[in-house]
Amino acid sequence: MNDVSPDHLCGTGPRLLVPDVVLTPDGPLESHAVVVADGSFGAIGPAAELERLHPRLTPVRLPGHALMPGFVDTHHHLTQSFGAALAFGEPSEIFRRVWAPLEGALDEESAYVAAKLAALESLRGGFTTVADAGTRAAVEADVVAAAARDAGIRCVLGLLCNDAPGEDSADVMAQAHKHLARYDTDDLIHPSLAVSIPEAATARTLRESACLAAEAGAVVQIHVNEHLVAVERSLVRHGLRPLEHLHHVGALGPQLVAAHATLLTPAELTLLADSGAAVSYNPVASAWKGNAVAPAALMAERGIRFGLGTDGTRGDAFRLADAAESAQRLAYGLASGDSSCGAGWTWLEHGARGGADALGLGSFTGTVTEGAAADFLLIDISTPEMRLSWDLPWELVRRGNRDQISAVFVGGRLRLWRGWPTDWDGPALVRQAVELSRSVLERAAVTRTHPTSTAARAGRHRGRSVAR
Incomplete structure (x- = not known):
């Protein structure tokens, strides 16, 4: 410098x-x-x-x-950092085979270190705010809050409100109330609610969490229309697509952050525009393990609120902005002859100010403006x-x-x-994460469908499918 x-x-x-x-x-x-x-x-x-x-x-x-x-990551899973390199080459819905078992193997120490490691990577990549969509680890949300706070990153901290099947809805909502009130005076932690996917919560909980978040000025983070199988499950169960189901039960509104939102019909785009709901556009996740690319340029044109998210893929904001523009050009721009696809500024804007707005922090961060x-x-x-x-x-x-x-x-x-x-030992954290991740992965029942790249190369030379 x-x-x-x-x-x-x-x-x-x-x-x-x-x-x-x-x-x-x-x-x-x-x-x-x-x-x-x-x-x-x-x-x-x-x-x-x-x-x-x-x-x-x-x-x-x-x-x-x-x-x-600073950039705003509108969709992350901070406690999944120990398994970030397990996602390569995997088909969709790896949360069932990788993320759920991995987070289930975390204890308080390993969850803290995993979250702080993810926060460090995000800061290194230019993110000053990150939204955590709620950990599945059997630890208090405050463990993740402590990790983010100690790392020095601003965090919109989700609390999972899943209550289907077998959960007590009243207890889930009581915990949600406590979570939203817990960080009132915290400089860096902004509480939010979360539901893994719409089918993970009852209609009542989806509706009540939406109302509670709206009253508190917070957001509800939900994975919506990420994979084709999820859309089809919703159609079979409810006769409605996931976003339509959220609208039907009264959970669609400005408090919603719909993570991914890749498989959208024209009617669903209208629902997003009319409701004021926000979207987390995750282009790298689409490339790595998704079924489609969210029509973000069309969302921008229709005034649909959205920010950019990593989904924990890699905490590099400039590569995310590049992927956001490139994905639009490849998925939509080439077919229509659109060589601009947002003219550059669109992706910087939604990578910062748009992301802050999507998370309910638009009046607080995301711009270099007075106050x-x-x-x-x-x-x-x-x-x-x-x-x-x-x-x-x-x-x-x-x-x-x-x-x-x-x-x-x-x-x-x-x-x-x-x-x-500048005020804590980053290399020491990385060394600790290396040691802890080994024991966590040893006891996690992770199932991968794709071999390592070395094994895939060897299998191809022997004439075997690389997917086995």
Whole structure:
């Protein structure tokens, strides 16, 4: 970072930051600066003007850098990080064969380490906020909250409200009430409710969780229309597709974050638009294990709220934005001759501000604006890939990468410097995760249908199917 060290950026007092470019809702602005104070953006404007208005603040000059909002991951499973590399080559609905048994083998220590490891990867990839869709591990949600808080990432923390079959609906809702009230004064944890898939909860619980979340200003995270088999199960059971079922029971509204939403009919798109529900668009998950790509460009055109999500695939925000644009071009743009597919800015916008809005935090984070939480990145734009700049938003989507992230701030505090935490031992956590993951996977009844790449290669040479 040229002559700047992390010492210039640490601390909690007011700071005047002067990068080459500030990425605002109006686009990239040169010769601008920001004042960060009390965890928020205190002022944003021309650098010379802010230096004149704040003579007691020593400007921290950041040559060769852009200051931009942190990305928002609208769909993650933090306690699944020990098995992230088990998803490669697997067919759909691996939650039954991989994620459920893996999370079932977690104890309190391993769940904490797995969640903190996922949070570290997210921060390294430029995410300042992450939505956890609720752990299946037999631990309190506060274990995941502690991991996120200790890592220094903002977390929309889901509590699973599944009550079918055999659960006591009244007890489920009582726990939901407690969860939503538990983090009222927490700086980083924002509680939410979650249901794994619509069929995992009774109609009553789907309806009551929606009402409860709406009253609390929170969201309900539900996997919707992710896989063809899930759509067909819903049709057999209810005579309705999953999104139609949620509408029928009174659970469709602005409080819903529909994760994936890939297999949508025109009628379902209308339901989303009319209800104000939000979608988590997960393009990497579609490529790795899905059945379709959500029509995100069409959603944008119809005013459907959506953000970008990783689904825990990889915590790299720039690669996610690239995948978001590429998936739209491959799935829809090529057939219609649309060479723009969102013009770059669409995916940056929905990767930050749109994601914050989808999670109910639109007035709080996701933009570099006065009064918003100071959740932001410092991006090195002096690299060979970025130095010849003509259109910064497009370049960040198509050519940006995690290695260019010099610093990550959450709530105005420097959390990562060049990929590693500034106030806790990241490498030590990774070593601990390696040791714990071995024992967890040994006792987890994980079933994979695809061999490792080495075994698949050997099987192909011997004339056997790689799927066995």
